[in-house]
Amino acid sequence: MKQTPSTSSAFEIAGVLVVVQASLSLVAGLSALPFAIVEPGFRVLGVATIATAIGMYWLARNLRRGRRWAWRWLVTVEVVSLAMTCLLALLPIGALRGPVPLLVNVAIPLSVLVLLASRSGDRPIPAGPAHRWSDPGRAA
Amino acid sequence: MGAPYVGLIGWPYGRCMYDIATDHAPAIGAAILLLLFLWVFFGGLRLVARRGASWATRAVDAFDRTSALTKLAAVLMLLSGTIHLALVPGHEGITGILFVIDGLGFIGLGLAVFITNWWRRPAIVWLTTTIAAYLVWVVAGWETPDQVGIACKLIELVALGMVLRVNGGIGGAWPRRLWRATAFPLAVSVTTLGIWIGGLAHPDALHAHAGALLQPVGAVAKPEQRAAAARLLADTKTSLTRYQDPAAAIAAGYKARPVSNADPLLHFQNQANAHAILDPNRPQALVYARTATGLRLVGAMYQMPAVGQWGPDPGGPLTQWHQHEGICFSPLGIEFSFETPFWTCPVGSTSITTPPMLHVWIIDNGKNGPFAADLDKTVQHELTGRS
Numbered sequence: 001m002k003q004t005p006s007t008s009s010a011f012e013i014a015g016v017l018v019v020v021q022a023s024l025s026l027v028a029g030l031s032a033l034p035f036a037i038v039e040p041g042f043r044v045l046g047v048a049t050i051a052t053a054i055g056m057y058w059l060a061r062n063l064r065r066g067r068r069w070a071w072r073w074l075v076t077v078e079v080v081s082l083a084m085t086c087l088l089a090l091l092p093i094g095a096l097r098g099p100v101p102l103l104v105n106v107a108i109p110l111s112v113l114v115l116l117a118s119r120s121g122d123r124p125i126p127a128g129p130a131h132r133w134s135d136p137g138r139a140a
Numbered sequence: 141m142g143a144p145y146v147g148l149i150g151w152p153y154g155r156c157m158y159d160i161a162t163d164h165a166p167a168i169g170a171a172i173l174l175l176l177f178l179w180v181f182f183g184g185l186r187l188v189a190r191r192g193a194s195w196a197t198r199a200v201d202a203f204d205r206t207s208a209l210t211k212l213a214a215v216l217m218l219l220s221g222t223i224h225l226a227l228v229p230g231h232e233g234i235t236g237i238l239f240v241i242d243g244l245g246f247i248g249l250g251l252a253v254f255i256t257n258w259w260r261r262p263a264i265v266w267l268t269t270t271i272a273a274y275l276v277w278v279v280a281g282w283e284t285p286d287q288v289g290i291a292c293k294l295i296e297l298v299a300l301g302m303v304l305r306v307n308g309g310i311g312g313a314w315p316r317r318l319w320r321a322t323a324f325p326l327a328v329s330v331t332t333l334g335i336w337i338g339g340l341a342h343p344d345a346l347h348a349h350a351g352a353l354l355q356p357v358g359a360v361a362k363p364e365q366r367a368a369a370a371r372l373l374a375d376t377k378t379s380l381t382r383y384q385d386p387a388a389a390i391a392a393g394y395k396a397r398p399v400s401n402a403d404p405l406l407h408f409q410n411q412a413n414a415h416a417i418l419d420p421n422r423p424q425a426l427v428y429a430r431t432a433t434g435l436r437l438v439g440a441m442y443q444m445p446a447v448g449q450w451g452p453d454p455g456g457p458l459t460q461w462h463q464h465e466g467i468c469f470s471p472l473g474i475e476f477s478f479e480t481p482f483w484t485c486p487v488g489s490t491s492i493t494t495p496p497m498l499h500v501w502i503i504d505n506g507k508n509g510p511f512a513a514d515l516d517k518t519v520q521h522e523l524t525g526r527s
Contacts, residue, residue: 012209016301023328028484030329031336032468035477038402042477045470045486052487057325084490092447093492098160098287099168101483101491103294 011071014115015064017108018074022056024104025049075116078109085109163230164288170226171219178215202254210306214253216299217263220270221246223292235282242270260306267300271331278338285335290481293331300327335481352513355450355461355496362456369455373510375420376440376500386435389426397425404430404524405515407441418442418452418498427499429515429523436523438515439501447493455511461496462513468492 029049036043056077062070085105088095096102160168182203189196203211224243228236245266252259271293277283301324361369383389386396386408394408408426416422423440444451444461453459468477468485469492479491499513503523506516515523 010208012207012305013212013302016209016305017298019324020298020301020328023325024332024480024482024484025487026325027329027332027480027482028468028486031332031480032477032486039477041470042486045488048488049486057321088490093490095491095493097493099291100287100294100481103291104483 010115010118011063011066014074014112015060017112017115018056018060018063021108021112022053022060025056026053029053071116075113078113078116081109082106082113160288161230161284161286164227164286166229167223167226167288167292170222174219174222175215178218199254206254207306209302210253213263213299213302213306214250216295216302217246217253217267218250220292220296220299221250223288223295227288235277238273242266242273246270260303263303264300267296267303268327271296271300271327275331275334275338279334279341281338281342283338284342285339285481290335293335294482297324297328297331300324332480332482339481352462353465354513355453355463357453357457357460359457361458365454365456365458369458369511372418372420372454372459373500373502376423377502379420379423380426380437380440380502383426384437386428386437394426404520405438406430406435414443415445417444418454423500424497427501427515429520431523432525438503438523439499441497441499443497444495447495450496451498453498458509459498459511461498463496464494466491467494 026049029046029052032042032046032049036046059070059074059077063074085096096105185196185203186200189200206214221243224239224246228239228243231239249259249263249266252262274283274289274293278285278289283289304320304324383392383394389408392410393412394410397407397409399406406428408428409424410422413419413422413424416424419442420440424443425441426437427439427441428435429438442451447463451461453461466479466483468479468489470486470489477486477489479485483491485491498511499515501508501510501512501515504519505512506519508514508516508519
């Protein structure tokens with residue numbers, strides 16, 4: 001059998017899943033913009049969603065580059081996301097029905113959290129010199 | 141294909157805008173079975189390898205040396221392949237044949253990951269082509285987007301993201317870097333847009349105007365149903381005469397629901413009537429149109445207490461209830477948009493489903509009739525100057 005070199009890691013997979021989440025957020029933000037023509041409030045929400053998506057792309061990029069602060073931010077974002085999902089699932093508003101919302105709102109955030117928790121696993125390939133797991137706060 | 145929207149009834153599914161077509165439901169079971177099979181298979185393989193079988197040892201070594209990213213991409217492609225094969229019995233003709241080819245292709249690629257090095261580019265092509273073909277089918281109306289189809293596309297998109305990252309490299313000239321950064325978000329955006337267009341452009345009999353799911357009813361109203369519908373309309377008209385003046389409605393406990401200034405209609409709700417069931421003396425809401433001369437009462441809205449609880453339809457198909465789904469609701473105000481087929485809403489808003497409602501229009505509602513989900517556009521424009 002042909003051997004494939006092990007070049008990825010749990011963080012690499014988490015990074016891809018975060019990019020998926022960011023892309024879904026980006027689409028949600030863009031889809032709000034047509035409604036913003038008649039609903040000024042949606043301008044703010046649409047732009048905030050697009051900004052969040054860009055922020056998540058940035059976090060995914062920096063997670064792959066081994067930045068500690070990106071890891072921390074992503075853990076926070078995913079925990080908040082899961083907590084909100086649990087809260088909404090308890091309300092009688094039909095927020096979670098069927099496999100797609102379960103995959104998007106539960107399975108993916110949970111997978112990202114599990115992958116982020118596996119810090120002892122193999123690490124990403126270094127993308128640049130000397131800033132893997134650098135923490136700007138500590139460096140200062 | 142025009143797969144019927146029958147879906148699975150009851151919690152947690154009920155009916156929803158993108159529910160599960162009955163001929164697609166076996167695919168969920170097949171996907172779960174595949175995951176169980178893979179778990180048992182690899183467990184068994186390791187057991188055999190520990191007992192000294194050289195072929196099993198080689199297989200386990202190759203598996204262990206494969207990166208986690210690659211393994212996950214393989215599992216996702218195997219999942220997609222299995223789902224496609226499980227869907228074959230419900231799809232005849234060219235679609236069924238394409239599902240067989242697609243399913244076998246994905247399974248072949250999923251296995252090729254462990255035995256060759258040439259799988260990556262074919263996998264990208266196969267995944268992209270499959271997603272593109274689905275969008276063509278959906279937009280053309282040959283396939284109805286349901287949750288199994290959408291979940292399958294999500295699996296394929298995640299697999300595509302994984303495959304693009306495998307040996308993806310870092311650096312390169314800027315056009316290549318730009319393409320690497322934008323290709324995946326573009327694929328997700330185009331997929332979402334395609335499913336959305338398909339779903340909205342080809343609603344079936346139970347999916348009316350965007351975001352509304354209709355109560356299943358008979359095709360033709362019987363004479364007694366016509367009489368009952370006429371009675372409901374007359375009783376509602378009689379009951380509503382006391383609320384022509386919005387001040388009278390407010391005095392009776394109705395409160396204007398917050399709504400955008402752009403909305404030509406205002407709903408005044410009365411929480412005290414929340415548990416009344418289709419009672420003309422206690423409608424849950426009154427609907428006023430914003431006319432040039434002030435608010436004008438145009439109808440009542442009956443609403444059931446809970447999501448998924450269809451109300452009595454004395455008029456059969458004439459008094460069909462509807463339930464709004466997939467609305468992104470912002471608690472910051474009463475702002476709405478529609479959630480994406482991937483069940484996402486803008487930040488600060490959440491997807492909600494309203495309990496079923498039935499409007500009774502006490503004015504002439506044009507061709508839509510007195511029990512339509514919406515006020516007729518022409519009537520609304522004549523009344524409010526807005527459409």
